Amino acid sequence: xxxKRNVALAAVTLVAAGLLTSCTGSGExxxxxxxxxxxDKWDEKITIDVFDGVANYMGIQEWWFGELVEKKFNMKxxxxxxxxxxxxxxxxxxxxxxxxxxxxxxxxxxxxxxxLVQGGLxxxxxxxxxxxxxxxxxxxxxxxxNEGKDGVFAFPTLMSSIKPTEPDxxxxxxxxxYIRWDLYKQLGYPELNTLEDLLPxxxxxxDLEPTAPNGAKVYALSLFKDWDSNGIVTAKQPAAxxxxxxxxxxxxxxxxxDYHALLDDDSEYLRALKFYHEANKLxxxxxxxxxxxxxxxxxxxxNGQVLFSWWPWLGQSAYNADANTQxxxxxxxAPLKDMDVLTFGAEVYGxxxxxxxxxxxxxxxxxxxxxxxxxxxxxxxxxxxxxxxAAGPKGxxxxxxxxxxxALTEFGQQVFIEGDAEVPAEWxxxxxxxxxxxxxxxxxxxxxxxxxxxxxxSYRSWPTYQALVETPLSEDWKSKMGGAPTTMDYxxxxxxxxxxxxxxxxxxxxxxxxxxxxKQVEPIIVQYSWKMVFANTDAEFxxxxxxxxxxxxxxxxxxVLDVDMERAEQRNADREKVEKEFG
Numbered sequence: 001x002x003x004k005r006n007v008a009l010a011a012v013t014l015v016a017a018g019l020l021t022s023c024t025g026s027g028e029x030x031x032x033x034x035x036x037x038x039x040d041k042w043d044e045k046i047t048i049d050v051f052d053g054v055a056n057y058m059g060i061q062e063w064w065f066g067e068l069v070e071k072k073f074n075m076k077x078x079x080x081x082x083x084x085x086x087x088x089x090x091x092x093x094x095x096x097x098x099x100x101x102x103x104x105x106x107x108x109x110x111x112x113x114x115x116l117v118q119g120g121l122x123x124x125x126x127x128x129x130x131x132x133x134x135x136x137x138x139x140x141x142x143x144x145x146n147e148g149k150d151g152v153f154a155f156p157t158l159m160s161s162i163k164p165t166e167p168d169x170x171x172x173x174x175x176x177x178y179i180r181w182d183l184y185k186q187l188g189y190p191e192l193n194t195l196e197d198l199l200p201x202x203x204x205x206x207d208l209e210p211t212a213p214n215g216a217k218v219y220a221l222s223l224f225k226d227w228d229s230n231g232i233v234t235a236k237q238p239a240a241x242x243x244x245x246x247x248x249x250x251x252x253x254x255x256x257x258d259y260h261a262l263l264d265d266d267s268e269y270l271r272a273l274k275f276y277h278e279a280n281k282l283x284x285x286x287x288x289x290x291x292x293x294x295x296x297x298x299x300x301x302x303n304g305q306v307l308f309s310w311w312p313w314l315g316q317s318a319y320n321a322d323a324n325t326q327x328x329x330x331x332x333x334a335p336l337k338d339m340d341v342l343t344f345g346a347e348v349y350g351x352x353x354x355x356x357x358x359x360x361x362x363x364x365x366x367x368x369x370x371x372x373x374x375x376x377x378x379x380x381x382x383x384x385x386x387x388x389x390a391a392g393p394k395g396x397x398x399x400x401x402x403x404x405x406x407a408l409t410e411f412g413q414q415v416f417i418e419g420d421a422e423v424p425a426e427w428x429x430x431x432x433x434x435x436x437x438x439x440x441x442x443x444x445x446x447x448x449x450x451x452x453x454x455x456x457x458s459y460r461s462w463p464t465y466q467a468l469v470e471t472p473l474s475e476d477w478k479s480k481m482g483g484a485p486t487t488m489d490y491x492x493x494x495x496x497x498x499x500x501x502x503x504x505x506x507x508x509x510x511x512x513x514x515x516x517x518x519k520q521v522e523p524i525i526v527q528y529s530w531k532m533v534f535a536n537t538d539a540e541f542x543x544x545x546x547x548x549x550x551x552x553x554x555x556x557x558x559x560v561l562d563v564d565m566e567r568a569e570q571r572n573a574d575r576e577k578v579e580k581e582f583g
Contacts, residue, residue: 156350
């Protein structure tokens with residue numbers, strides 16, 4: 001725990017010299033003495049502003065998580081979310097200009113965090129760090145994040161004690177071709193050698209079930225556009241089935257064995273566009289794909305109107321409700337014989353987001369205590385219970401059974417298997433899902449091991465949960481896939497899993513020139529890509545591809561590509577270094 005020792009010594013020295021100051025809400029200088037323990041209770045009730053760059057909620061945290069935080073810290077959380085206020089950096093820039101981003105800040109590491117440190121908008125938490133005993137386990141990552149910053153300005157998220165060469169999830173990979181397995185079964189499990197073999201199979205599946213229970217037309221594929229950036233986001237996903245990930249305009253296999261450009265004639269991206277073009281000719285693409293957002297598409301998956309998913313957390317979470325799976329219906333991984341599915345390794349230095357305390361924070365010591373709690377077993381279960389597959393509060397959604405195993409309570413089964421439940425009044429009332437933490441970021445991976453149970457925080461990995469969710473769907477999938485208990489086990493057993501070593505690579509900021517060129521090229525790629533998917537003929541598709549390549553190059557694509565290719569290679573070099581040191 002080198003950083004904690006150094007911080008403690010440095011803080012004592014600075015406090016003695018009267019130099020450790022920060023700004024209070026009134027803008028006056030405030031001295032913070034070094035502390036080694038947080039208070040057991042907090043007498044004054046406060047409300048803090050949480051500027052959260054990844055939150056999807058605006059306002060006061062309500063219901064059970066809000067009740068839990070208030071009981072422990074006598075503190076309410078008021079979320080300020082740029083995702084809700086129109087997206088982009090407008091809200092961020094406005095608050096930065098005003099000199100007060102928030103009391104607690106969830107911000108991406110790299111350029112934005114550096115800006116806040118240099119601009120004096122985040123507090124040096126060195127005086128509080130010796131008391132943060134839960135964060136102490138990840139001291140190496142805290143040191144790495146704050147390297148060169150001359151203080152402790154931020155704390156990493158998605159930390160883990162798992163090796164970076166191991167997957168960051170226990171049951172499913174990060175990506176994968178997931179299909180409506182029940183319809184695939186009705187077809188007799190046709191052989192799937194490669195991605196393109198899915199097309200006639202998806203066509204036959206759509207013919208089997210042309211109408212959803214709600215009366216709407218069923219489409220094999222439903223795309224969406226609100227996540228598009230350097231291309232159509234859904235056209236970048238099939239590359240991950242073969243171990244590829246993009247870095248701007250560069251595409252790299254996660255083991256460093258292959259690099260190519262996004263718009264190369266034989267790129268994985270153009271392969272995906274061709275796949276969708278062929279699918280559209282077969283009537284498999286939802287015509288509303290060009291205008292709908294993710295939420296609209298998700299609702300269609302829930303309603304049984306979509307037959308294919310690029311991620312386990314889409315198809316399975318939206319459609320695999322207990323009523324469906326007990327009837328043998330649901331999404332499961334399709335067995336493409338040539339796939340090499342990409343999944344991310346546990347990040348040795350943490351994820352993309354960080355926690356920081358605002359320089360004008362109300363009661364920064366209390367906020368430091370709250371951050372530290374998020375890394376505790378209680379905090380991990382509670383904060384991650386909504387979206388990250390952790391089990392929620394002990395005593396409410398789970399308990400340790402007579403055999404010493406963690407197991408969902410009856411209430412927990414209603415929440416995590418049936419979809420939701422009303423929380424008892426003594427826990428805060430309301431819907432469990434609605435009352436979950438709105439932070440939308442985890443301090444520690446749910447795949448990490450809970451010291452109390454010896455099993456992952458994620459309930460999906462518990463043997464008691466696996467026994468609960470045995471269904472005709474899962475039993476049929478397992479029998480067809482050689483008896484593998486989980487998707488991850490199947491991929492490992494068949495050498496079809498490529499783990500991208502968790503090196504916590506941070507993409508450098510673009511120069512002003514590269515930023516300008518990138519912003520010119522990206523919309524061109526997106527616009528042409530959508531036209532290619534819905535092209536009327538193959539000749540039109542080919543012409544649009546050629547026009548896209550020419551226009552992109554004319555706007556500076558090659559210059560940006562050179563930068564992105566260097567970054568992709570550096571990311572791989574970082575992974576090799578981390579694998580050698582920690583793997």
